[in-house]
Amino acid sequence: xxxxxxxxxxxxxxxxxxxxxxxxxxxxxxxxxxxxxxxxxxxxxxxxxxxxxxxxxxxxxxxxxxxxxxxxxxxxxxxxxxxxxxxxxxxxxxxxxxxxxxxxxxxxxxxxxxxxxxxxxxxxxxxxxxxxxxxxxxxxxxxxxxxxxxxxxxxxxxxxxxxxxxxxxxxxxxxxxxxxxxxxxxxxxxxxxxxxxxxxxxxxxxxxxxxxxxxxxxxxxxxxxxxxxxxxxxxxxxxxxxxxxxxxxxxxxxxxxxxxxxxxxxxxxxxxxxxx
Amino acid sequence: xxxxxxxxxxxxxxxxxxxxxxxxxxxxxxxxxxxxxxxxxxxxxxxxxxxxxxxxxxxxxxxxxxxxxxxxxxxxxxxxxxxxxxxxxxxxxxxxxxxxxxxxxxxxxxxxxxxxxxxxxxxx
Numbered sequence: 001x002x003x004x005x006x007x008x009x010x011x012x013x014x015x016x017x018x019x020x021x022x023x024x025x026x027x028x029x030x031x032x033x034x035x036x037x038x039x040x041x042x043x044x045x046x047x048x049x050x051x052x053x054x055x056x057x058x059x060x061x062x063x064x065x066x067x068x069x070x071x072x073x074x075x076x077x078x079x080x081x082x083x084x085x086x087x088x089x090x091x092x093x094x095x096x097x098x099x100x101x102x103x104x105x106x107x108x109x110x111x112x113x114x115x116x117x118x119x120x121x122x123x124x125x126x127x128x129x130x131x132x133x134x135x136x137x138x139x140x141x142x143x144x145x146x147x148x149x150x151x152x153x154x155x156x157x158x159x160x161x162x163x164x165x166x167x168x169x170x171x172x173x174x175x176x177x178x179x180x181x182x183x184x185x186x187x188x189x190x191x192x193x194x195x196x197x198x199x200x201x202x203x204x205x206x207x208x209x210x211x212x213x214x215x216x217x218x219x220x221x222x223x224x225x226x227x228x229x230x231x232x233x234x235x236x237x238x239x240x241x242x243x244x245x246x247x248x249x250x251x252x253x254x255x256x257x258x259x260x261x262x263x264x265x266x267x268x269x270x271x272x273x274x275x276x
Numbered sequence: 277x278x279x280x281x282x283x284x285x286x287x288x289x290x291x292x293x294x295x296x297x298x299x300x301x302x303x304x305x306x307x308x309x310x311x312x313x314x315x316x317x318x319x320x321x322x323x324x325x326x327x328x329x330x331x332x333x334x335x336x337x338x339x340x341x342x343x344x345x346x347x348x349x350x351x352x353x354x355x356x357x358x359x360x361x362x363x364x365x366x367x368x369x370x371x372x373x374x375x376x377x378x379x380x381x382x383x384x385x386x387x388x389x390x391x392x393x394x395x396x397x398x399x400x
């Protein structure tokens with residue numbers, strides 16, 4: 001990927017007016033170089049202000065920077081330039097879902113499918129949105145069973161658990177051993193993603209839990225559950241000393257919390273297995 | 277002379293399946309008082325339990341989820357339960373077969389006694 005960035009950078013340097021800023025920005029985004037990706041994308045859009053894929057890339061950069069409302073607005077611009085743009089419909093659907101705007105989420109996800117989006121994650125997310133609103137499942141909604149890993153999560157890991165969770169008030173995060181976010185999101189009431197803050201505070205939990213249970217000869221720990229005034233948070237160890245965190249409302253029965261934690265863990269392991 | 281926490285700890289360790297109970301300072305992880313079985317060491321458990329509870333509290337604050345009331349760590353051969361009372365944490369070690377619902381109720385009930393006996397509501 002480093003070679004890709006170098007090659008694309010050279011190409012853009014040779015021809016600053018080309019549209020190669022999109023694959024270059026995408027490569028930088030995937031590397032986590034968000035400031036640079038943003039800079040490249042904004043410069044490219046100065047030259048190509050009506051290029052839908054450029055605005056689509058900018059929206060995905062905003063998502064990675066936890067700016068969901070900006071991402072939504074950018075995808076809205078994409079739709080004005082290119083009605084029926086599948087990536088924009090899908091993105092607006094997932095952002096609406098994360099912001100708990102269920103009717104909008106249903107509208108955009110449905111439109112994405114009608115526009116030809118074959119992402120299983122979109123189909124599953126639509127089923128969850130409809131279920132959360134008490135609406136009957138569409139005929140082509142997926143049936144429950146073996147979860148299908150949405151291929152869209154390959155570049156939008158924030159949505160890795162979207163179709164596993166059964167309620168918009170539920171959220172899940174996958175953290176590495178340092179407490180850095182690998183996947184998932186925690187959307188606060190203001191629409192901001194608090195995942196990094198929550199992850200930072202939970203760094204070291206896996207190690208401390210392991211040491212505590214080994215000290216007491218209880219075996220390796222399997223879960224930590226804590227209750228707060230408004231939520232129940234469940235955690236489980238994941239691969240490579242990582243930590244899976246699931247937050248639900250206090251109304252969620254504990255048995256369901258455990259079931260959701262298991263499903264999220266299964267999803268995380270599958271994703272990590274494909275990633276490494 | 278018995279510590280002011282002794283009645284709270286005695287009440288908890290009388291529960292079937294509970295093998296240890298401690299009062300710990302959340303800030304520095306030091307065991308203030310404990311009821312342990314022979315062979316158990318309070319210091320390391322106190323430090324680790326306080327750390328876990330503090331992490332839970334700070335993450336809940338970061339997420340705007342309010343105060344943490346009850347924490348439970350599960351392992352194949354037992355569990356660690358904790359509740360916070362001001363700057364103190366009440367920690368229980370129990371067998372896996374323990375009635376965790378009962379332990380939870382007893383711990384939450386004991387928090388008030390913990391506060392009355394010396395826990396403060398200050399920032400931990």
